[in-house]
Amino acid sequence: MKKELKIIGKPTPKLDARIKVSGEAVYGNDITLPNMLHGAILRTKYPVAKIESIDVSKAAQLPGVVCIITADDVDTNNISYLNDHPVLKKGEVNCIRDEIAAVAAETREIAQKALTLIDVKYKVKEGIFDPFEALKEDAPIINKFAPANNDKNIAHPFHYEHGNLQEQKDRSACIVKKRYNLPRVTHCCMGTCAVTADYSKMENRLTLYSQTQMPFLYQRDMAYTLKMEPSRIRIIQPIIGGGFGSKLDMYPYEPICALLAMKAGQPVQIAYDREEEFLASPTRQTMVIDISSGADKNGKFTFREVKIIMDNGAYTSWGATTPFVMMQTFSSLYQLPACLFEAYAVYTNNPYAGSFRGYGNPQATFAVERSIDLLAEELGMDKAEIRLLNANFKGEITGQRLEFISCGHRDALEMVIDKSGFDGKHCSTGVSQATQQNMKNSRSDTLVACGMSLKYESSSDKSVASTIFQRNSERYKRGIGLASMVHVGGGAKIYPSDGCGTTVKLDNFGYLTIITGSSEIGQGSETVLGMIASEELGIDMKNIRVINTDTDVKPWDVGVHASRTSFVAGNSLLGAVKKLKNKLSSKAVQLLETDIEDLEYENGLIKSRKTGESIKTDKVVREIHFREPNELCEESYYYEPDSKFQDKGFKGNVSGTYAFAAQAIEVEVDTYTGNVRVLDVHVAQDVGKVLNPLGLEGQIEGGVVTGMGYALTEELIIEKGMVLNPSFHDYKLPTAGDVPDIHFYPIETNDPKGPYGAKGVGEAPLIPTAPAIANAVSDAIGIKIDDLPITPEKVLKALKERIV
Amino acid sequence: MKKLINLTINGLSYEVAVEPRQTLAELLRYDLGLTGTKIGCGIGDCGACTVLLDGVPVFSCLTLAMEADGCDVLTIEGVADNGKLHPIQQAFVDIGAIQCGFCTPGMVLNTLALLRKNPHPTEAEIRRALSGNLCRCTGYQKIVEAVQEAAITMTK
Ligand code: FES
Ligand code: FES
Numbered sequence: 001m002k003k004e005l006k007i008i009g010k011p012t013p014k015l016d017a018r019i020k021v022s023g024e025a026v027y028g029n030d031i032t033l034p035n036m037l038h039g040a041i042l043r044t045k046y047p048v049a050k051i052e053s054i055d056v057s058k059a060a061q062l063p064g065v066v067c068i069i070t071a072d073d074v075d076t077n078n079i080s081y082l083n084d085h086p087v088l089k090k091g092e093v094n095c096i097r098d099e100i101a102a103v104a105a106e107t108r109e110i111a112q113k114a115l116t117l118i119d120v121k122y123k124v125k126e127g128i129f130d131p132f133e134a135l136k137e138d139a140p141i142i143n144k145f146a147p148a149n150n151d152k153n154i155a156h157p158f159h160y161e162h163g164n165l166q167e168q169k170d171r172s173a174c175i176v177k178k179r180y181n182l183p184r185v186t187h188c189c190m191g192t193c194a195v196t197a198d199y200s201k202m203e204n205r206l207t208l209y210s211q212t213q214m215p216f217l218y219q220r221d222m223a224y225t226l227k228m229e230p231s232r233i234r235i236i237q238p239i240i241g242g243g244f245g246s247k248l249d250m251y252p253y254e255p256i257c258a259l260l261a262m263k264a265g266q267p268v269q270i271a272y273d274r275e276e277e278f279l280a281s282p283t284r285q286t287m288v289i290d291i292s293s294g295a296d297k298n299g300k301f302t303f304r305e306v307k308i309i310m311d312n313g314a315y316t317s318w319g320a321t322t323p324f325v326m327m328q329t330f331s332s333l334y335q336l337p338a339c340l341f342e343a344y345a346v347y348t349n350n351p352y353a354g355s356f357r358g359y360g361n362p363q364a365t366f367a368v369e370r371s372i373d374l375l376a377e378e379l380g381m382d383k384a385e386i387r388l389l390n391a392n393f394k395g396e397i398t399g400q401r402l403e404f405i406s407c408g409h410r411d412a413l414e415m416v417i418d419k420s421g422f423d424g425k426h427c428s429t430g431v432s433q434a435t436q437q438n439m440k441n442s443r444s445d446t447l448v449a450c451g452m453s454l455k456y457e458s459s460s461d462k463s464v465a466s467t468i469f470q471r472n473s474e475r476y477k478r479g480i481g482l483a484s485m486v487h488v489g490g491g492a493k494i495y496p497s498d499g500c501g502t503t504v505k506l507d508n509f510g511y512l513t514i515i516t517g518s519s520e521i522g523q524g525s526e527t528v529l530g531m532i533a534s535e536e537l538g539i540d541m542k543n544i545r546v547i548n549t550d551t552d553v554k555p556w557d558v559g560v561h562a563s564r565t566s567f568v569a570g571n572s573l574l575g576a577v578k579k580l581k582n583k584l585s586s587k588a589v590q591l592l593e594t595d596i597e598d599l600e601y602e603n604g605l606i607k608s609r610k611t612g613e614s615i616k617t618d619k620v621v622r623e624i625h626f627r628e629p630n631e632l633c634e635e636s637y638y639y640e641p642d643s644k645f646q647d648k649g650f651k652g653n654v655s656g657t658y659a660f661a662a663q664a665i666e667v668e669v670d671t672y673t674g675n676v677r678v679l680d681v682h683v684a685q686d687v688g689k690v691l692n693p694l695g696l697e698g699q700i701e702g703g704v705v706t707g708m709g710y711a712l713t714e715e716l717i718i719e720k721g722m723v724l725n726p727s728f729h730d731y732k733l734p735t736a737g738d739v740p741d742i743h744f745y746p747i748e749t750n751d752p753k754g755p756y757g758a759k760g761v762g763e764a765p766l767i768p769t770a771p772a773i774a775n776a777v778s779d780a781i782g783i784k785i786d787d788l789p790i791t792p793e794k795v796l797k798a799l800k801e802r803i804v
Numbered sequence: 805m806k807k808l809i810n811l812t813i814n815g816l817s818y819e820v821a822v823e824p825r826q827t828l829a830e831l832l833r834y835d836l837g838l839t840g841t842k843i844g845c846g847i848g849d850c851g852a853c854t855v856l857l858d859g860v861p862v863f864s865c866l867t868l869a870m871e872a873d874g875c876d877v878l879t880i881e882g883v884a885d886n887g888k889l890h891p892i893q894q895a896f897v898d899i900g901a902i903q904c905g906f907c908t909p910g911m912v913l914n915t916l917a918l919l920r921k922n923p924h925p926t927e928a929e930i931r932r933a934l935s936g937n938l939c940r941c942t943g944y945q946k947i948v949e950a951v952q953e954a955a956i957t958m959t960k
Contacts, residue, residue, distance in 0.1 A: 017897040020905030021889065021912060023840020023880035030839035188940050190844045190852060190906040241842075241906035242940050274845040522904030522941055694900030694946075701943030702903065728849035728938060736944040737935040 006602075007535045008756050011694040014527045015546060016239070016520070025239045028194030028211050029271040036196070037066055039260045039270040040111035041253060042101040042118050043280070044093040047721030048127035048349045051091055051120060054101060059117035064110035067264045068118070070101045074259050077225050079250055082155060084145035085315035085352075087225060087252045087259075093122075094142060095314035096721050097280045097351050099252050104260040104268045127349035127721050128153075131288075131311045134346050142347040143314060155312045156345040158323040160650045162331060162399030163338025168303035172294030176374040180289045181787040182363045183715040184311075186281060187356060188733055191241015193281060194271035195254050197261035206258055207234045213247040213521050214559025215551050217495070221250045226258060237549040243521035244706070245355040246281055248561055249317040253280070278726030282317055282354020283716055285310040285345075289367045291330075295375045299386045301337075304368070306330050308343040313352030320345040320353070322360025324494070325487075327650060329364035332398035333486045334372075334390040339399060349721045357703070359562070361487055361767045362710060369483035369771035370785070373778065383426060383482055383775075384417045392486065392660065394749075403653045406759075408686025408747035412662035413484055415684035415745045420664035425480040426779050478679070479780025480666045483768035489688070489759035490656025490751075491564035491641045498564070499640035500572040501555025504533065504580050506633040508625050510604055510618030512539050515547045517557025518569035523762050524695035525565040529573050531692060532755060536577045537584075538601030539617065555636065563760030566691060567656060568641055570755030575637030583633060584617065587624050591615055642753060657751045661685035661764045663704070665772040669780045671799060674792030676712055676777055678738075684745040685764055689757035693746075700744045700765045707769025709734045712789050809873035813838070814882025822869040829853045829864035831872075832879060840880035840909050844938065851937030854910035855879045861917040880909035883916065892916055895954035896947070903941035910937050915951050923959050927952070 019025045056068045071090035079085045089098045101118050105111035128134045128142060134153040142153050150157060169175065196209040206228065212218040215235040223230035240247065253270050261268040272280065288309045294302040312320055323343035331339040376386045391410040397403050417423065491498040503515040514533055520526040526546040534541050548554060557569065584606065585596050592599075592615060594608035601607075607614040621633045641656035666680040683700055690696055713732035717724040725731045750757035774785040783798040806821040813836070822831055829846075832838040832855070844852030846865045853865040856878040883890045889897065892915050902908050911934065918925060918933040925933065930951045931944070939947065 011900070013897045013900065014902060016905070017902045018889065020902050020908050021880075021893040021896050022884050023838070023909050025905055026839070027842070027906065029843075030833075032837075188938075189904070190850065190938065190940050191842070191904065192844070240904060241844075242904045244940070273843075274847070274849075524903065698900050698903055698942055698946055701945040702941045703943070705943035706940070727847065728845055729847075733938050733940065735935040735938065736931040736948065739944055742943065742945055 005535060005756070007531045009690050009693070012527060012531055012541065012692050013694065014524050015530055016526070027191050027241050028196070028209060028238050029192070029269070031196050031209050031238060031269065033196060033198055033267040036267040036269055037104040037106060037264055038108045038111045039102055039104045039257050039268045040115050041099050041256060041270065042115045044096060044098040044100055046093065046122055046124045047096045048125045049093050049122040050125060051093060051100065052123055053121045055119040056101060058119065059103060059114040062110060062114050062117060064106040065114045066104045066106065066266065067260060068101060068103050068114070069259055069263060075227060076255060077227060078145060079221060079225050079252065079255070080316045081318065082147055082316040084143050084155070085252070087255050095349050095351050096723065099256060102256045102260055104264045129348055129350055129721055131309050131346035131348050134348050142349060146347060153347045154344050155316045155347055156320045158327065158341070158343040160327045160331065160341040161339060163303065165303055165305060165338045165340050168338040169294060171296055172302045173297035174375060174378045175292055175294040176371055176378060177292040178371055178374065178786060180291070180367050180370065182287045182289065182366060183788050184283045184286045184718060185710055185714045186278065186283045186716050187242065187244045187246040189242030189244065189246060192272040192274060192277040193253065194269065195257045196267060196269040197258040198267040199258070199261045201265060205232050205234065207236060208254070208258065209236050209238055210254060211240045211247050212237065212250065213243050213519055214561065215519060216556050217559055218250050219551055222255060222258065225255045235551040237519055240521045243560065244357040245359065247521065248355045249282070274728070275726045278716065278731065279723050282319060282352060284356040285319055285322055285353040285360065285363070287363045289363065291367045291371055293371045293375060295379060299379055299381045299389050301334055301390050303338040304330050304336060306341045306367070310343065310345050311350055311353065312345040312347050313350045314347060315352045316345065317352055317354040319355040322355070326360040326364035328400060328402060329361055329368055329486060331400040332392070332402050333365065333368055333484070334387070334392060335396065336399060350718055351723065357706065358763045358767050361485065361763065362707065362770055365483065365485045365767050366771045366774065366788070369768065370774055373775050384422055387413055387482065387484065401651045401653055402658060404658055405753065406657060406688065406749040406751040407660060408749045409484060409486065409660040411747045412660050412684035412686055415747065416662045416664035416682040417482065419743060419745060420480060420666065420680065420682040422480055422482060422664050425666065475670060475672050477669045477671055477780040478666065479669070479776045479778065480664060481772040481775025481779055482662070482664050483771035483775060484660065484662035485764060485767040487659050487764050487767060488562050488655035489659030490567045490753060491643060492562035493643040493645050493654050495558050497640060498558055498568065498643060499638055500557040500569045501636065501638045502569070502572040502576040503555060503634065503636040504573070504576045506580060506621050508618060508622045510539065510543060510616065510621065512537065512544045513547060514544065514573060515554050516569050516573065517555045518565045519548055519560050521560050523565065523699065524692065525569060527695060528566050528691050529569060532570055532573055533577055536574070536581065536601065537617070538603055538605065540604060555638070563659065563762040563764065566758055567754055567760050568639060570758065572637055572639035574755055575639050576635050579635035579637060580633060583624065583635070584620050588615060588620050591620065591623065656753050657688070657759045659686055659759050659761065659764050661768055663768040663772045665769065665776050667773060667776040667780060669777055669795060671781065674795035674799070676790055676795065678708055678740050678773065680740055681742045683742060683765060684747055685761070686747040686749050686759070687761050688751035688754045688759035689748050690746050691756065691758050696746065696761060697744055699761050701742050703765025704742050704769050705734050705739050707766035708739065708773065710766070710788060711770035711773040715789050807870060809870060811872045811875050811877055813877045814879060824870060826869045827865055828855065828867040828869050828872050831869040832864060838879050838881055842906055842909055844906065851910045851914065852907055854913045854937065856913055856917055859917065859920070861914050878913065880912060883912060891957040892919070892954040895950040895957065899946050899950040899953055901942060901946040901950035907937060907939040911939070911947055915954065919955055919958060924955060925951070
């Protein structure tokens with residue numbers, strides 16, 4: 001794009017911001033339909049048990065109860081891509097989320113009350129809550145629907161390799177071997193799950209008001225589960241109170257709601273409260289990652305050998321396929337001659353894991369970036385230098401055959417190294433305490449020199465600046481850590497099509513409607529689409545509307561995942577707009593008596609640069625629409641990114657392009673309490689091209705803070721299959737008071753395939769945060785951080801062990 | 805047994821029959837259809853349900869509807885003036901402090917109470933004032949900036 005951009009790149013408020021800020025926006029649990037009932041689900045009391053009997057008779061007699069269903073009343077197919085998850089459980093339960101019965105009643109209270117009247121007789125059984133136990137020979141089979149040709153209790157095995165591992169091991173000057181433990185965290189969408197089902201017997205049509213982020217796959221899954229024709233199912237997507245990957249799968253409560261509505265003949269809504277949300281929604285995979293990685297004497301990486309055991313829980317969700325993304329990081333983050341990667345999603349009787357923003361990459365990047373610090377320490381190399389030496393580059397085709405057609409990896413690293421003053425700040429762990437102190441003191445000069453003092457001055461909390469020196473005391477130790485990442489940035493080919501359809505309609509009043517297959521889940525993609533159309537057609541944003549919530553209306557799209565929406569839906573829209581523009585231009589050329597190259601679209605006008613004359617765009621539409629031959633100003637386009645399915649060995653260029661990012665994070669550890677405070681975060685991210693700075697910064701800041709929670713405070717604690725902390729009281733999210741300013745530096749690499757050069761953004765910012773924090777804590781107090789979250793208890797314990 | 809209470813909500817007077825155990829959040833959302841007030845936890849942990857009760861921010865999920873008898877309640881629906889956003893709302897929109905928007909009503913009302921009490925808060929004071937309002941999307945930075953921006957417009 002040579003011409004100057006008018007809207008793209010300028011801060012633009014979200015299209016839905018006004019309705020959200022005024023309370024007008026309608027979320028899933030705000031919906032009420034005429035005659036609507038409230039549904040509630042009876043879940044098992046014990047994670048593992050035989051169900052001997054279910055007696056619903058008392059509940060059925062409760063006034064206000066309209067219908068009750070158990071597995072015996074319904075005829076459904078299992079859900080999940082492995083077909084291993086019954087909607088309502090029959091005969092046995094295998095995890096604490098298991099749905100045994102469901103009630104529809106006139107009020108929420110009656111529905112809840114009815115649940116307490118359902119009498120279930122259990123025979124409690126021993127469960128298996130550790131994936132390593134589940135792999136033992138004498139372990140029982142946990143999920144009887146598991147794929148038959150896998151080894152016992154393995155839901156999904158993955159194997160990947162490239163290069164000559166032995167040769168690379170032999171030429172390594174240094175090899176580090178580590179085991180990392182990554183915790184179970186959950187999305188904590190502020191809006192809890194809700195679905196409303198409305199069934200018309202007359203039309204045999206089911207309408208679901210659902211929070212899904214994959215409406216077309218959801219429609220197909222729902223149809224399969226309910227044994228219905230997909231075309232009889234319409235999905236309407238109300239505004240979503242947060243997604244972050246949690247709405248990728250369909251969960252049992254959704255078909256259950258449909259079944260209740262069909263049986264009752266009335267609309268039914270099921271809405272979780274927070275406790276049910278914690279108990280019943282999926283989590284990020286816990287993982288045990290064994291990694292050994294090597295470097296030669298110059299610090300060039302030689303190989304990574306990785307084995308991962310992930311706790312799948314009792315059933316399988318898309319989340320089991322996270323190794324697909326992880327292997328990209330192990331094989332291709334930094335140049336790497338050889339890689340062997342194995343991962344196993346293992347059934348246990350724990351609550352099942354799902355997909356979560358980053359999709360395995362936070363775990364993988366943690367392992368890679370922690371190991372790099374260890375390699376640097378072993379080799380006595382600078383931690384920044386070793387990363388720059390191995391950084392990915394433009395034009396690189398990796399061992400996995402990912403093609404980096406644009407690449408800001410090195411630039412991102414250099415940026416955060418420079419801006420954070422990394423070189424003057426970090427210390428290698430072998431250095432004595434006294435030298436450390438010196439280094440830290442001299443670092444304060446760097447701080448001022450590189451302009452960092454500015455931040456403290458502008459910060460209202462002046463005391464922060466004045467206490468910098470005192471805080472480097474015996475008690476408070478500071479450290480800085482570095483980490484980077486690679487992630488798909490142009491979709492991910494995991495489904496027969498990774499495409500998106502768009503229809504644009506320009507009406508005779510000059511009002512543009514964009515009907516896109518893509519979905520808005522709060523990430524701001526519809527605003528970006530509006531901006532693109534506005535840029536191309538010169539139509540004011542307030543005259544543009546995006547329709548994206550109804551499967552009966554919108555064209556197909558695979559869904560929101562893999563940070564793909566701006567890239568794929570953006571390119572799709574550009575295709576449609578181009579066709580529309582051709583139509584307008586050929587008419588405008590006649591009306592303005594000018595050449596097509598001279599046309600300019602601006603402020604609702606089409607102008608001729610040559611003659612200086614202009615005509616209102618809506619007038620041109622009317623000329624097309626109402627004159628012979630009359631035609632509508634409406635065009636459709638389907639965009640399929642230029643990516644490939646990977647072969648059986650998982651090789652191939654799976655995404656249209658790739659995003660890179662680096663973060664440098666400074667922390668302060670209170671060695672008396674073990675508390676870790678994040679002082680400063682520097683983020684550089686290769687976004688291709690900034691489309692909407694407001695939306696982009698919001699994604700970055702939000703991602704980093706989610707990463708901070710992952711690093712420091714969050715863990716869903718499960719003991720013997722029971723969730724012990726299902727509330728915000730005990731599951732600690734970062735609050736406004738916990739987060740420092742986040743400094744963000746976009747890197748524009750102008751991707752040749754992205755819309756205006758842009759690439760995917762959404763998942764990247766949280767991926768390097770936890771390893772950067774862990775590296776910083778390690779830098780501050782010289783202990784190795786192998787587990788998350790880095791709680792005060794763990795820090796204190798490690799400090800104590802070091803002294804002993 | 806239900807009891808009749810009288811209260812003003814967003815400038816309109818209401819007489820409603822409420823259950824003794826019914827919360828203000830439930831009254832607003834389910835009985836009166838004022839769904840702008842969000843319930844994120846129902847137990848006082850997240851701040852999404854914040855409304856102003858006689859000008860004071862309260863968690864409406866922890867406030868019994870009966871406690872609002874005779875009170876003046878301001879919910880998010882009453883903050884804008886006939887389609888014109890309040891400067892706080894405008895700042896949230898312009899600065900990009902809204903993503904999924906679920907925390908927004910509570911944030912806006914809490915900010916309103918803060919700025920009435922303290923028209924020139926420092927960043928630390930803003931962060932402290934909002935630390936009972938959870939947001940999973942924004943990382944809080946843009947929210948803090950929006951509050952700062954609103955403070956400037958409102959004292960101009
Ligand atoms: S809903 Fe009231 S504090 Fe969370
Ligand atoms: S904007 Fe989503 S929770 Fe705050």
